[in-house]
Amino acid sequence: MRFPQSDTENRRRHTASHIMTYAVKMLRPDVHLGVGPWTDSGFYQDYDFGGSPLSEHDFKDIQKKMRWIINKNFAVVQQDVSEEHARAHFAGDPYKQELIDGILARGLALSFYHFQNDAGQNVYSDLCAGPHLSYTGDVGAFELTKIAGAYWRGDEKLAQLTRIYGVAFATEELLSEYHHFIAEAAKRDHRRLGQELGLFTFSDLVGPGLPLFTPKGTFIRRKIQDTIMALSSAEGYTEVCIPHLAQPDLYKTSGHWEKFSDDLFHVRGKNDAAFVMKPMNCPHHTQVYASQMRSYRDLPQRYMETTMVYRDEKHGELSGLSRVRSITQDDAHVFCRLSQVKDESQRIVRIIEQFYARIGMWEKENFWVSLSVRDPKTLEKYLGGEENWSTAERFLEEVCQEAALPYKRIEGEAAFYGPKLDFMFYDSLQRERQLSTIQIDFVQPERFGLEYTAEDGTKERPVMIHRAIAGSLERFMSVMIEHFAGAFPAWLSPVQCVVLPVNPAHDAAANALMERLRQRGVRAELWDTSETLGKRVRNAQTEKLPYSIVLGDTEAASGQLTVRAYGQETEQTISFDEFCEVLQ
Ligand SMILES: [Zn+2]
Ligand SMILES: [Zn+2]
Missing domain, CATH: 3.40.50.800 (Anticodon-binding domain)
Structure with missing residues (x-):
């Protein structure tokens, strides 16, 4: 299902979150509160229950109290408060004190929201910037959905809190649509279906996050890969092949060493020679480009490869094929002149269109494209030069317009090294999945000193385009298994x-x-x-x-x-x- 998105829905979710906390406080007056934001699909709140956390068995009691709070129809009232007032209200709650520190450090006002009864008395108050609905009775239908552990500030060295999740909808009908969605999603869970249909497996000996594909699963992977390869060669791409190891210097030059240091698998060779398993392919591909003197006549160079990268994802974050440590990318890199960026992006859009048309997802209501551009307020943080940026941003927008793609221009979403197009598809349960991407990059060519000779004999810097059609084959398989509920179309079936x-x-x-x-x-x-x-x-x-x-x-x-x-x-x-x- 597509969760309704609007200011009202965000207010509903946040108001429901406070109602939950008021209810939890009735059961556990000593509870300390972490963060509690709304999300696109619901809300959550982190709690520190001391030694004995609540569990899902307590959901019935919490929900009963929440219903009571909603039926009371308390007014939700905002008030700016002094630091003294805020600190005294949350005396003994170290998390709230830290949140107050943060708000003051950013120079913002301390805002409280109160639930008030008919006599105008505050029955519950919390620190929050809002916004909310006007009355607790406006919330409508709600439900607590799950409970999980979460670290304070997302840092596993800090305190572990209990996170309670919930959903809130305007009507009971939407809540029952949600129930149907959850049941259907469980039936389609790729971890279960993948096992039942014999597509992939995991081995304790091989290790977590390292999926093994059976002959049937490998057939599907190969079919996806071959389809993308065939569509890409029709647009002038040729295959390259790189080793899965590299010396640290490659990533120190690319600038990934710092950023990926936590995710790198290190390998020791003879005499302690240091290598890492590649976490991405781009730096290797720059070295294929750099292997020869290039002239403007040689451009664009289009290299494609379906190959594995390795990332040491945290054990707790691994999940089926959605999050793995061995990731097969249907990767390609184009090295071209700035003036060729538009044509190259159009070629990639054609590949994406034909591929997703075969999958049956290329209907205008089934996807949208996010055009990520600079934040005009912080232009200084983007590297690569004004002319490169403004031209590439304009080209990408023209590509969207000329192909009549349903796109949204999102300011501030671009990476520091270039603007991009991300393709977001809705699967058969209307869940949004980010799959294809076209990413312009002005920084890698600079860091590796890539160049070509222009018409007048001067050296110029090429632009690099990263593109993926399926994203990673593992994640794409998980999306396809759930999209088709395991009943693949005949062309994809082993x-x-x-x-x-x-x-x-x-x-x-x-x-x-x-x-x-x-x-x-x-x-x-x-x-x-x-x-x-x-x-x-x-x-x-x-x-x-x-x-x-x-x-x-x-x-x-x-x-x-x-x-x-x-x-x-x-x-x-x-x-x-x-x-x-x-x-x-
Ligand atoms: Zn709030
Ligand atoms: Zn890349």
Whole structure:
């Protein structure tokens, strides 16, 4: 589901968060409070319960009190307070004192929000900049959803707090839509489906965050990779191949050493020679460019590669294929002149369009594009020169306009090294997934001293474009498994159809059909009669195979095929050629 986004919804979420805290304080008056913001989908609040935290078993009690607070319809009233007042109110709460320090350090006013009863008395007060709804009764439908550990200020060396999450909606209908969404998301969870469909696995011996792909999972990966490679070569990309190790100097030159130091896997060679596993491919690719003298006639140089990078993600943050330590990127880098940035970006947009059209996600209501540009108030923090920046920003905007992409220009979202386009897709549950990206980079070419000879013989600096179509193959697979609920379209399925002879008398006809299917490039399996036909038909549904072909007397005689598509109740009779065409 797409969670409604608006000022009112943010107010609703934040008001609900305070209602939760008031309710929690009724149960645990001594609780100390960490942060409690609203999010795009709900709200949360961090609590320090001392030694004995509340648990999900307490949700019923908290929600009962929350309902009472809503029914009381307290007025929500803002008041600026003095430092003395704020500190006294939260005497003994070290987190609030620290938050007060922070607000004062930024020169901001200390703002309280009170819940007031009809007599104008404050029944509950909290430090908050707002905004909120006017009355607690305006909140509508709400629910507490989960509880988790969280560190104060996100720092694992600091105190561990208890974070309670919730959702709030204007109506009960939206809340029940949310329930449906949660149930559907659980059914589609790629960690469960990936196991059931036998696509990938993890091994304690290999280690956490290092997925192993089975033949079926590898087939899907390969299909995605080949599709992107084919679309890219049509736009003039050629493949390169780089080792998975490099000396630290590569990343010291690129500037990634500092930024990635925490995520790098270090490797020691003979005599203690130091290497790291590559956390990205860009620096290696600059060295392919730098291997020759380049003239303006050689540009653009377009290098693509599907290859793994390695990042030492925190153990606690690893999750299925969504967050892994071995990440396969469908990576490419273009080295070109500033004047070529528009054409190159258009080429990449064409690849993205064709690829997502095949996936079935390229409808205007199914994606949007974020155009990240500079924050006009802090132009000094962006490297690469005014002309480069303003030209590239204009080019990217023109690319969006000319391709009629649904885009939003977002100021301040650009990286310090260049503007970018991010493609955000909605999956079948309407969850937003950031997948493709086109990132302009003025800084890497500078750091590596890349150049080319211009028409007049002078040396010029190329611009670098980073692009990814699927993002990482691991995360993309997790998104696709959940998007299709494991029922992949036939072109992406490792097995496209099963042939099911009704009884042993049809084995010969089934074998002959298998032979013909194979010759037409159809990926088919023959399931023999050791199981009943009913059982085999059900198994084909469980394995979410696109098509099952039942072969009995009628079919053997007529040469026609009786085909059932996945998820369909009825069968249809079509000719062999028609069926092969459907698959193509
Ligand atoms: Zn608030
Ligand atoms: Zn890159």
